[in-house]
Amino acid sequence: MTFHQLRVFMAVARHHSYSRAAEELHLTQPAVSAQVRELERAVDATFFERVGRNIVLTEAGKELLAYAQKVSTLIDEARIAMQELDGLKRGRIALAAVSTAGAYVLPSLLGAFRNRYPGISISLEVTNRAIVSQRG
Amino acid sequence: MTFHQLRVFMAVARHHSYSRAAEELHLTQPAVSAQVRELERAVDATFFERVGRNIVLTEAGKELLAYAQKVSTLIDEARIAMQELDGLKRGRIALAAVSTAGAYVLPSLLGAFRNRYPGISISLEVTNRAIVSQRG
DNA sequence: TCAACTTACGAACACCGTAATGATA
DNA sequence: TATCATTACGGTGTTCGTAAGTTGA
Numbered sequence: 168m169t170f171h172q173l174r175v176f177m178a179v180a181r182h183h184s185y186s187r188a189a190e191e192l193h194l195t196q197p198a199v200s201a202q203v204r205e206l207e208r209a210v211d212a213t214f215f216e217r218v219g220r221n222i223v224l225t226e227a228g229k230e231l232l233a234y235a236q237k238v239s240t241l242i243d244e245a246r247i248a249m250q251e252l253d254g255l256k257r258g259r260i261a262l263a264a265v266s267t268a269g270a271y272v273l274p275s276l277l278g279a280f281r282n283r284y285p286g287i288s289i290s291l292e293v294t295n296r297a298i299v300s301q302r303g
Numbered sequence: 304m305t306f307h308q309l310r311v312f313m314a315v316a317r318h319h320s321y322s323r324a325a326e327e328l329h330l331t332q333p334a335v336s337a338q339v340r341e342l343e344r345a346v347d348a349t350f351f352e353r354v355g356r357n358i359v360l361t362e363a364g365k366e367l368l369a370y371a372q373k374v375s376t377l378i379d380e381a382r383i384a385m386q387e388l389d390g391l392k393r394g395r396i397a398l399a400a401v402s403t404a405g406a407y408v409l410p411s412l413l414g415a416f417r418n419r420y421p422g423i424s425i426s427l428e429v430t431n432r433a434i435v436s437q438r439g
Numbered sequence: 440t441c442a443a444c445t446t447a448c449g450a451a452c453a454c455c456g457t458a459a460t461g462a463t464a
Numbered sequence: 465t466a467t468c469a470t471t472a473c474g475g476t477g478t479t480c481g482t483a484a485g486t487t488g489a
Contacts, residue, residue, distance in 0.1 A: 168306065168378065168381075168382075169305060169306055169307075170304065170305055170306055171305075171479090184443080185443075185444060186442090186443065186444080194479095194480080194481090195480075195481055195482080196443080196444070196445090197444085197445075197446080197447095197480085197481075197482085198479070198480055198481070199444095200444065200445065200446095201445095201479075201480085202479085204445090205478095205479095210381075210382060210385040211385070212385045212388065217443090217444080217487090217488085219488080219489075220442085220443080220488075220489065221443095222443095222444095226388055227385055227388045230381075230384050230385070230388060231381060231384075231385065234377055234378075234380065234381035234384070235381075237377055238374055238377050238378065238381075241370055241373055241374050241377070242304065242370075242374065244370065245346075245366075245367060245370035245371075245374075246304075246346060248366050248367075248370070249346045249347070249348045249363055249366070249367065250347075252348065252362055252363045252366060307454090320468080321468075321469060322467090322468060322469080330454095330455075330456090331455075331456055331457080332468075332469065332470090333455085333456075333457085333469085333470075333471080333472095334454070334455055334456075335469095336469060336470060336471095337454075337455085337470095338454085340470090341453095353462090353463085353468090353469080355463080355464075356463075356464065356467080356468080357468095358468095358469095
């Protein structure tokens with residue numbers, strides 16, 4: 168069972184048609200047919216039934232469709248999460264700190280941070296006044 | 304991104320080692336390395352970092368691991384569901400019915416059922432007495 | 440007879456293992 | 465130098481598209 172097989176399966180289920188699924192996926196009809204057949208062989212079940220002119224899901228097909236959609240959603244979320252984390256590779260951070268913290272705490276923290284995310288530039292300004300007071 | 308890549312990735316994350324993951328999966332080290340590299344290329348992220356002698360997950364790696372485990376669980380559940388539905392291909396059903404129901408309702412129902420699940424044998428006994436009374 | 444799916448087959452690509460190379464403690 | 469990962473490369477299997485065959489209204 169592969170992602171690709173599930174994607175093809177979902178397209179066929181959505182369109183109730185191998186050929187329309189093929190169009191959507193930019194594949195040919197035989198390629199779609201082969202993927203569905205291979206998926207059916209892999210789990211030893213039948214997912215579609217030809218009823219007259221069009222195609223309907225079997226019970227096993229309906230069941231699998233529910234799982235396939237959940238999996239698909241998870242994959243999408245994972246991709247998005249990766250993209251967002253990717254921001255940490257190219258970000259920029261500006262810091263301001265009162266002198267005590269700046270002198271004793273920050274250097275080691277920043278060192279560890281730069282070590283972990285070398286692509287992020289950090290600008291640091293150390294001042295004698297508390298940050299909140301700088302708004303005045 | 305493929306299931307196979309995720310499976311390999313999870314094994315590496317579990318063992319903190321490419322070579323032990325390779326053992327578990329009955330693959331060679333280069334094969335594991337290639338799958339991880341391809342997965343990293345696919346989502347444009349890095350999942351492992353070499354720290355001294357062993358390997359640790361990056362932030363992106365930890366994030367992906369959580370998703371991969373969810374996906375893996377879903378796939379397992381789907382497989383089990385398919386297997387259970389598979390029982391409907393080879394099952395056997397014994398029915399008993401009072402005569403009125405047997406005469407008017409059951410024939411069409413059974414016809415539809417046999418049409419849908421031709422592999423299931425059905426034995427039917429029609430009686431004049433309510434089913435519950437047969438326990439006496 | 441037309442529309443849709445299946446089968447057949449050759450080309451392109453992906454994945455694996457072996458062997459050689461690189462890095463690190 | 466010993467261990468672990470990467471790179472290089474040839475063989476095998478998978479997936480694709482094209483073309484021909486089959487089925488059903």
